[in-house]
Amino acid sequence: MNDSNDPAHGPQRLSVLSLSAPVAMGYVPLGIVFGFLFVQAGASWWLAVLASLLVYAGAAQYMMIPMLAAGLSVGTIALATLIVNSRHVFYGLSLLDALPRRRLLRWYIVFALTDETYSVLTTIAATTSDRQKLLVALLNHCWWVLGTLIGALIGAQAQVALAGLDFVLAALFAVLTVEQWRTKKSAAPLWFALGAYALAYGVAAKHALLLSIVLSLVAGMLWQAKSAASGEVQR
Amino acid sequence: MIASGYLISVIAAMGIVTFALRALPFVAARWLQRHALVQALGQFLPLAIMTLLLVHSATGAALAHAGWPWPELLAVALVVVLQWTRRNALLSIVLGTCLYVLMRNFLV
Numbered sequence: 001m002n003d004s005n006d007p008a009h010g011p012q013r014l015s016v017l018s019l020s021a022p023v024a025m026g027y028v029p030l031g032i033v034f035g036f037l038f039v040q041a042g043a044s045w046w047l048a049v050l051a052s053l054l055v056y057a058g059a060a061q062y063m064m065i066p067m068l069a070a071g072l073s074v075g076t077i078a079l080a081t082l083i084v085n086s087r088h089v090f091y092g093l094s095l096l097d098a099l100p101r102r103r104l105l106r107w108y109i110v111f112a113l114t115d116e117t118y119s120v121l122t123t124i125a126a127t128t129s130d131r132q133k134l135l136v137a138l139l140n141h142c143w144w145v146l147g148t149l150i151g152a153l154i155g156a157q158a159q160v161a162l163a164g165l166d167f168v169l170a171a172l173f174a175v176l177t178v179e180q181w182r183t184k185k186s187a188a189p190l191w192f193a194l195g196a197y198a199l200a201y202g203v204a205a206k207h208a209l210l211l212s213i214v215l216s217l218v219a220g221m222l223w224q225a226k227s228a229a230s231g232e233v234q235r
Numbered sequence: 236m237i238a239s240g241y242l243i244s245v246i247a248a249m250g251i252v253t254f255a256l257r258a259l260p261f262v263a264a265r266w267l268q269r270h271a272l273v274q275a276l277g278q279f280l281p282l283a284i285m286t287l288l289l290v291h292s293a294t295g296a297a298l299a300h301a302g303w304p305w306p307e308l309l310a311v312a313l314v315v316v317l318q319w320t321r322r323n324a325l326l327s328i329v330l331g332t333c334l335y336v337l338m339r340n341f342l343v
Contacts (some may be wrong), residue, residue, distance in 0.1 A: 184282050
């Protein structure tokens with residue numbers, strides 16, 4: 001293959017790499033932390049790699065570590081994944097026409113549609129070839145798996161970690177909260193969630209998360225009723 | 236040691252759920268766009284859930300040591316301010332975690 005000598009391919013490939021590079025800067029270190037914590041929680045290194053290959057969802061994978069350590073049921077963890085990743089439903093809607101038509105390509109990119117890959121795909125031009133889009137998705141997936149492998153291998157060697165290293169999880173959630181907050185017109189969901197958690201913690205500290213999630217779900221539906229009503233008035 | 240069979244079932248379940256969520260718009264776009272409830276939950280839930288996960292993990296960290304949750308509050312505040320102003324996720328996470336680890340190992 002002498003694609004690299006072809007002037008039509010050179011700049012395009014460069015742009016794909018330059019788009020994937022910042023993702024690598026995030027995915028490799030975060031993958032390392034995931035692999036490390038996963039193995040420290042008592043799992044084999046290859047299962048950490050399998051999780052990153054097949055699940056490929058940062059926040060949900062971080063969330064699974066304490067849940068696995070607590071031995072929660074498969075159904076409970078699946079439900080938590082559904083809730084944490086429900087935001088992904090809204091990503092696809094803006095990419096419906098932008099993804100390749102060819103089945104295998106299309107479904108792989110859909111599978112690999114993380115927050116970061118989504119933001120890269122919405123940034124690049126619609127005229128970008130299918131191969132370039134696939135390459136971005138595939139490279140990003142590779143960074144995440146590579147980071148996980150490194151972290152899992154380190155975690156399998158060293159047994160004692162510094163106290164508080166798992167705070168990286170809270171830091172990640174804080175970043176995602178800020179990013180969600182930025183895109184919303186109203187901060188009401190944030191204030192509601194804080195109140196709901198305090199209430200749930202007071203009622204049943206052990207089930208505070210589940211209870212406050214249910215409260216938020218109900219509040220979200222009431223919010224819908226309210227916004228639908230105001231929509232009627234406007235019309 | 237966590238049992239491998241249990242872990243593989245969890246990984247399979249999480250993989251299927253995540254893929255189903257990412258694929259849903261591509262098989263049911265019309266339905267999603269029409270359905271007001273889905274739209275409203277999409278407006279409300281992501282921020283609420285992220286806030287809950289943040290509070291829950293910070294609370295868990297605070298319960299792991301004696302005394303007031305100052306390290307958690309300070310480190311979360313640092314991450315929020317950094318992310319709000321600099322918008323560099325890795326920088327926010329690394330600095331916030333470093334501050335927290337320092338406080339936990341040398342102050343609390």
